[in-house]
Amino acid sequence: MARFLIKRILLMILSLFVIAFLTFSLMHAVPGGPFTAERQLPARVEAEMRARYNLDAPLYVQFFDYIKGFLTFDLGPSFKYPGKTVNDFIENGFPVSAKLGGITILFILAVSIPLGIWAALKNGKWQDGFVMTIATLGVTIPSFVIATLLMYLFSHKLGWLPVFSLDKWQGYILPVVSLGGYSLAFIARLMRSSLLEVMGQDYIRTARSKGLSEVKVIVRHGLRNALIPVITILGPTIAALLTGSFVIEKIFAIPGMGVYFVDSVGQRDYTAIMGITVFYATFLIVMTFIVDIFYTIIDPRIRMEA
Template sequence: MWRYVLKRLLWMIPVVLGVTILIFTILYFVPGDPAQTILGSDATPEELQAKREELGLDDPYFVRLGRYLKDVYINFDFGRSYISNQSITQELMARFPRTLALCLASMIVAMLIGIPLGVNAAVHQGSAWDTISMVIALLGVSMPTFWVAQLLVMLFALKLGWLPPVGYQNFSNYVLPCIANAFNGLAMQARQMRSGMLEVIHSDYITTARAKGLSERKVIFRHALPNALIPVVTVAGTTFGKMLGSTVVIESVFSIPGIGGYMINGVNARDYTVVQACVIFLAIFFSIIMLLVDLMYSAIDPRIKAQYTRKRGRR
């Protein structure tokens, strides 16, 4: 088991390095000039050139890439923002808890609603419950996050006055962003759960369980649900990744100073160092999440745990 974890951790190195080189290269070729952003549109060519030299923007591609890789992976320093001149590492650390809280809360909401919705739809396949659940799931998958966010704000903040439209310091500030961010994931969870449950429910061992006279509740929750959860956990990992991506929109709409908002500010200002750092940071974080998801398989399904054990035994 530990060898597997170690192997996965080692695999993260080329993944993160690849992401770093890719994002650096993309931003290198993206049109836009940070010097122009800093100095404004009325700067003279001489002023712009001087600023480019100061920032090292006129160095060749490989020189800049090498310098960046060294700074990030040897000095553990993402550098300073072109615009604010502040340490990006410090900014990321300050903002990460808000993004993490938003994503975790969204994930919890998505699972708490999506899984029961999917189970219910599967158990009552073809019924009104099923139809309603799948319509909700369809809406969740179809409606863009920013639109859901706007609708929620109009309803709960403007019309009902229950919740604040923007902000981030109180718990109540996170309710609307979490629901908006969770809606798509909720739908995916529900659809995956329904599909998984339907497959399991029609298995022989479920029929056997019923034939033995077990109550329907025990059949569903003790025998069917654990086996149907495995693909749901897989989807949960990717859903979490999607939610991390959606924070770019959610944090902008609700004015939450997280990593998503930081990244979009960096994109708008052509603050390459900020964008690179955010992408790399999220890539590392997502890799860790996917590793945890893989490890969760073994907790849910003893067969997978047994696989690891068998491999170790063979060696």
């Protein structure tokens, strides 16, 4: 157990290092830089700027300087917004994205899993067809289309819900539904197919032969086995939702991390790209790790082995 944890943590650090290295290399391989603009800066000014941000040093020196800063949780200054640091962006943006993402995750879990179970139990009946049609739509329609449709209907036409405001709880409804639509539909479908498969297993027949009621058969013997694939997908989904979505944040004018991230790429804001990528990667790796630990709890066949 201890050996497993140590090995996993070392591997996580290695993965992060590789991700940081690749992002750094790709970022510098792309033409242009933070000070490239339509109106060329005078050569002397640009040289001054590059020297100030340490951009004239060899790349490997820059990279190791960056790693040094990262280890002390200093992600560096933003190149585009003077006086602001990347830490500021994350500190301001992440809580907003994470709150929206957190609510979305709760919403997804509360709706998709019961929906998937219901569809599986009504396999082949109209309820199943209904849920699966909605879920297929949810998986195929892009989130910005859902968001725009919802805004048009509930804000513009009916006037029930605000468009841009996270001050009141009503303001969360549209972003949460638009943001969670895809994952909700996906998890509902996964839950359904997984439960259907499990309910055809021999041990379900054994459970029935004991004289258990159908509810007990499903809850005690079906669900726990059927949740295993759902948990796999839940890790990356949670990481992605908590760190913010560019599209939804842009549409609903939410000052989260997703917007900063996409903007920083366009502006070659090197430190912001690095900072947010590594932050997201850390999150993803940690979530995957948590999922792996959950596996061993839910499925005794999976062992924590070094």
